[in-house]
Amino acid sequence: MDAIEQHLLPVNGIHLNVHVAGPADGQPVWLLHGFPECWHSWRAQIPALAAAGYRVFVPEMRGYGASDAPPAVEDYDLPTLCGDIRAAMDAFGQQRVAVVGHDWGALVAWHLALLDEARVTTLATLSVPYAGRPKRPATEILAAAFAERFNYILYFQQPGVAEAELDADIERSLRLFFRDPGDEDPFLQDKPAGARLFDAQPTPEQLPAWCSHEDLDFYIRAFAGRGFRGALNWYRNFERNWQLNESLAGRQVLQPTLFLVGEHDPVARLEAYTLKRMTEVVPRLEMHWLDCGHWIQNERPQAVNERLLDFLDRHYPA
Incomplete structure (x- = not known):
């Protein structure tokens, strides 16, 4: 990978760690990671975008890695998360950008496109669709649907509960998150509401082909301490x-x-209704299904790069 600059920016009341690569005069492209990842999840896209002439900006999002992690729950709402990225764009003097997001980073990207339409001229999102503001909060809908069954989003709601499980062994937790699509997915298991996320789950001995031990170390360091x-x-x-x-x-x-x-992404199953309605809210949408699971830019890096570069070349040339 080519040389990457690291900037620890004071923005929006925190310090945001941003990695930057590519020619100084290149069009800015922001890559926003999801849960439970870090900037390293874009390791295959950074050099490809930089080689194509783009200036690439890859933050560790609020709460991750070397960026600050305020303790209050309300410090992580979407307007605040978008505010971090908008303030960082201001710090770099950017008036026109492309934004790419995966998982939670996709949700931030969707909302950046709505909140800063003049600046975010081109958008690419991975895994998490958008079909507008729902009629009720998602947690209210899930609480009714999963009154007696486990749901990971509901499990994550009470501060301290999921942390106690996941923090007990960070490497084990990450190994269980980063599994191949064919493995049993803890997010979709049918189990009682009082269960924990990884109950009765053996620790995978082998890492998936897309995640080396060196890659896993990046993620471990992002959560260590x-x-x-x-x-x-x-x-x-x-x-x-x-x-x-x-x-x-x-x-x-x-x-x-x-x-x-990804065709085998559990999010695609959970968000099937949203996927069907996307074109109503996103009229200029191009959608592609890839033969992979949730960790799409790592599982299918070449396919993601080809589609992303082609899309940017047509709508946001370097």
């Missing part, structure tokens, strides 16, 4: 996000938008 609390706090703002985003009800994402999703 601080645990998963900041990352889990993102999940504890569903109701707050719904309330704060009332002004977005009925709004469309009007930017050219690329959406990539």
Whole structure:
């Protein structure tokens, strides 16, 4: 990988760790990671985008890695998370950008496109779809649907509960998260509501082909010493996000938008209704299904790079 600059920016009340690569005069492309990852999840995209002439900006999101992790749950709502990235764009003097997001980073990307339409001219999201503001908060919908069964989002709601499980052995937790699509997925297990995420799950001895021991070490370091609390706090703002985003009800994402999703991604099963409705809210949508699971940019890096570079070349040339 080519040389990467590291900037620890004072923005929006925190310090945000941003990695930067590519020619200084290249068009800016932001890569936003999800849960439970770090900037290293874009390791295959950074050199490809930089070689194509783009200036690539890869933050460790609030609560992750070397970025600050405030303790309060309300410090992780979507307007605040978007505010981190918008303030960082201001710090770099950027008036026109492309934003790419995966998982929770996709949700931030969707909302950046709505909140900063003049600056975010091109959008690409991976794994997590968007079909507008729901009629009720997601946690309220899930609580009704999973009254007596386990649901990981509901499990993550109470501060301290999921942390106690995940922080007990960070490497084991990450090995269980980063599994191949054919393995039993803890997010989709049918078990009682009082269960824990990884109950009765053996620790995988082998890492998936897309995650080397060196790669795993990057993720371990991102959580070492601080645990998963900041990352889990993102999940504890569903109701707050719904309330704060009332002004977005009925709004469309009007930017050219690329959406990539894995055929074996559990999120695709959980968000099947949203996927069907996307074109109603995202009229300039291009969607591609890839033969992989949730960790799409790592499982299928070449396919993701080809589609992303082609899309950017047509809508946001370097």
